[in-house]
Amino acid sequence: MKLLLTSGGVKNKSIHAALEDMLDKPIADCSALCIPTAMYGHPWIGPGVQAWKFITGKEENPMVNLGWKSVGILELTALPSIGEERWMPLVRETDVLLVSGGDALYLSYWMRQSGLADLLPSLSSVYVGMSAGSMVMAPHIGDFFVGWTPPNGGDETLNLVDFSIFPHVDHEMLPHNTMAAAEKWAAGMKGPAYAIDDETAIKVVDGVVEVVSEGNWKRFM
Template sequence: MNFLLTAAGVRNETQRDALRDMLGKPFGAANVVYVPTASVAEPGDHGWSVADMNRLYALGWQEFDILELNGLPRQLVLDRLLHADVIYVAGGNHYHLARSITGNDLADGFLEALRSRVCVGFSAGSMIFSRHLTGHSADVIGDTADLHVLGATDVQPPFGLFDWYLKPHLNSPDFPERDDAWAERIAARADFPIYFIDDETAVRVRDGEVDVISEGKWRLHP
């Protein structure tokens, strides 16, 4: 499995080069499917989502599909995932995204599609692959409000692939509270490894090997 897990999408040359290398062919010869599900649970202006979609579209794909995970027949969703070379999972509410996958019985088929494709995550779309996506981690991170807005107190990790958790937007101007002190407070109470990454960083996973590519700043706890 190949993952490029970003905080804010594919937005710099290092990330674009990494994606092209993982894909093994030009963007113009590949199909991408964009999954916006996490974004619909977020209120307010969605200019950030439009900007991300436009940035990805501008890479010049052979085919650019948009796939909502809710409300469509299960097999139709899985067939469109299988049709893509790159599965791009967009940002928003990671708990809504996880519940959409488990609630629509998509986890096994989604996982099968991931085995032979490149998966790019943007924020929430990067967070759903950890086995630590739970009510406990929500308490540790301080994300319980994102669960409560869905009328929930717990969440089931849809995949449980990684033994570490990813928290995006370190030192982001869009999240001014997420500074180094914020990361240190979370790290002090966490009982699982966490990658804190800024908007110019990605965690790359290739056939089980994990590394970080960055034009910015990141930290791993512990």
Template sequence: MNLLLTSTGLCNSSILEALRDMLGKPLGSANVVYLPTASLAVPGDHGWLLEHMNQLHSLGWKEFDVLELNGLPRQVVLERLRHADVIYAGGGNQYHLARSIVGNDLADGFLDVLEDSVYVGLSAGSMVFSRNLTEHSADVIGDASDLHLLGATTIEPPFGLFDWYLKPHLYSPHFPERDDAWADRIVAKADFPIYFLDDETAIRVRDDQVDVISEGRWRYHP
């Protein structure tokens, strides 16, 4: 399984080179499918979504597909995922993405597809693999309002692959409250490991190996 879990996507040469290495062939020979599902639960202007999609499209893929996880038959979704060499899950509300995977009975089939593809997550798209994506972590991290927005008080992690939790956008100008003091307050309450990633950092998972690729700053608290 090859996962590239980023804060803001393929934003620098180190992360892009990691993708090329994991893919094993030129991007121009690869099919990518973009999953916008997480973004659909976020209100307001979606210019940021168009910016992310255009940036990804500009890399020159053989085929650029867009797939919403809700509303289509399960087998259709899995076939579209299986057709892709790279599955790219965009940002937004991680709980909506997780609920969409679980609610449409996609988790097991999704994991099977990931045995033969590369998964790239952007922000919310990177957060759904932790077994600690729960209502408890929502309270600890301070994301409970994003869960309650969906009319939910509990959340089932769709994959549960790791005990560590990933929180993106450390030091980001778009989230000015996410500084070291903010991270320290979370760590003081947390009873699970956390990676805090800035917007120039990614976690690379290759089977059982986990490492960090960064042109910026990040923190890990076991």
């Protein structure tokens, strides 16, 4: 599976070009599924208008509104109740998964509960994450980002990449997300970590990691 792990969506021409390069056909010919699940677990977002904005492409972060041939909704909390035969073929056939921000641990929990986490490595789709949708690919998120607490506690996520992500560096709405805070966070993480702003994304294809940026980022060991 190809990963485009963003902080704030497909925000600029460089990230857009990286996405186009990862697809095997034009965006206008691609089917997409959007996954809003992470939003429900976040204390500032939750269900309601913000989830609607993401699903309908009305928000300011470019994801759903990039001109896809079709966009469907994959709600992970519903999947355990409908049977794999109802949704797995749809996921296997889609070109792109668009995964919203929100709470990374809530998203990780429902990716596992739904069975999507086990399916992801075998997909040929392009996975485009935003904020928590990107962080969930890491082994851990760190205490700095723990909000919703999973039943077994901890900060473990899916471990599908070997690095962790600190998103939204120096965002005007998030005064605690400074590069200094990211450096302190990274010191407590195991393995490499990236701090990225909303003009930056991390591209992963066949295990090769590339930073795509028109903004500010830093890699920590």
